[in-house]
Amino acid sequence: MRDTKQTAKKGLSTWRYRLFYAxxxxxxALTVIFTLGLLWGLAWEHSVxxxxxxxxxxIVDPSVSPEQKVEALLAWMRSPRVPEGSPYQGFLENRDxxxxxxxxxxxxxxxxxxxxxxxxxxxxxLECRRLLLxxxxxxxxxxxxxxRLNGRWVVVDPALRAxxxxxxxxxxxxxxxxxxxxxxxVTRTMVGYDPRWTYERTAHVRMERIPYLGxxxxxxxxxxxxxxxxxxxxxxxxxxxxSTLWIVFAMALLCFSLVARTALRWYGERRxxxxxxxxxxxxxxxxxxxxxxxxxTDH
Numbered sequence: 001m002r003d004t005k006q007t008a009k010k011g012l013s014t015w016r017y018r019l020f021y022a023x024x025x026x027x028x029a030l031t032v033i034f035t036l037g038l039l040w041g042l043a044w045e046h047s048v049x050x051x052x053x054x055x056x057x058x059i060v061d062p063s064v065s066p067e068q069k070v071e072a073l074l075a076w077m078r079s080p081r082v083p084e085g086s087p088y089q090g091f092l093e094n095r096d097x098x099x100x101x102x103x104x105x106x107x108x109x110x111x112x113x114x115x116x117x118x119x120x121x122x123x124x125x126l127e128c129r130r131l132l133l134x135x136x137x138x139x140x141x142x143x144x145x146x147x148r149l150n151g152r153w154v155v156v157d158p159a160l161r162a163x164x165x166x167x168x169x170x171x172x173x174x175x176x177x178x179x180x181x182x183x184x185x186v187t188r189t190m191v192g193y194d195p196r197w198t199y200e201r202t203a204h205v206r207m208e209r210i211p212y213l214g215x216x217x218x219x220x221x222x223x224x225x226x227x228x229x230x231x232x233x234x235x236x237x238x239x240x241x242x243s244t245l246w247i248v249f250a251m252a253l254l255c256f257s258l259v260a261r262t263a264l265r266w267y268g269e270r271r272x273x274x275x276x277x278x279x280x281x282x283x284x285x286x287x288x289x290x291x292x293x294x295x296x297t298d299h
Contacts, residue, residue, distance in 0.1 A: 020268055027264055031257040038250035045243040049123070051098055056123035066149050067163075067171075069124050073117060074161045080107055096242050110143045110159035117145050117158035119241065131155065131174060134201040138215060142197040146174065160192055174199050204229040 059076045060069045080101075097119040099106065106112040114130045121128040127148035132140045146153040154171035155164045164172045164186050177183050177199040187193040203218075221228050237244045268274040 016272060017274075020264070020272060020274065023264055024268070027257060027261045031254065031261060034250055034254040034257050038247065038254055041243060041246040041250050045241075045247055048097065048241065048243045052119050052123040055101060056120045059120065060124045062125070066126055066147070069126060070121065070147055070149070070156060070163060073120055073124070074156070074158070074163065077107060077113065077117065077158060078161045080104060108159075113158040114143045114145050117156065118237075121145070121147060122237070129153075129204060132203045132206055133197050133199060134203055135196075136201075138201070138203075138218070140206055142194070160190060162190060174202055 060072045064072070097115060100112050100116045101107075101120075103112075107116060118128045118130055129146050131144050131146050133142040133144065135141050143159070145156045145158055147156055148154075149171060152171070152173055155174055155177060156162070157164065164177065166172060166182060166186060172182065172186065177186070180198070183198065187195075187197075206214075238248055
């Protein structure tokens, strides 16, 4: 009976060791993969930023005022120098700024027009973000942009190529445009404006795109962190630039794998008596071997 218990205990111990090493190698492999993914995303983001910076510099004079920069971007969007045979003509759902800026058809869609405007405005040194106009079901009926000028977030409609102003020429915020009289005064002569595009319900993040949980998450966040969209970081680039979104996901996955690796190492050392060589020591040994540096003994 005792031999049977010892055999079972030994078998269980062997199973734990095998499972530990299997998980250890998997977690280490994932850490390497996520690190490479993050580096690739950073390189991708750098290339996109470089492209957008060159595009913005060709359109906007950096010495002019912020308002003149906005007008210059809208003037370019009214008559973009985009070849008719653009290879991106068919990507109507594409939100990549490189594709958007090279397609007349994409620039004619409100969401894509805002994407192009926001990316170029940020590259030109402006604070800018997208703004969704929602209906009673929290569905987006139109997309515009907000630009911070003179300490105020004023509304720009890139799809209609217009800065929204009142009769006196004063730039308007979304709060002011919630007044039906002001909105009607501003838009009655605006070609292509749909009267249904009102500002009673607005958002910066379209949570409803998350299946099943989107509306619930919005309600929870609004209850726990009122005005979280206004007070937190600019969500526009994460939602509208694929390279930025890739970096965010890669960083989240890398952090998860590092936490899992730390927890697994703790379990192995405390419960199984396994001493794991730390990652920085592995890297140090690899550098020493590569550079032929003699390893120093620990005292």
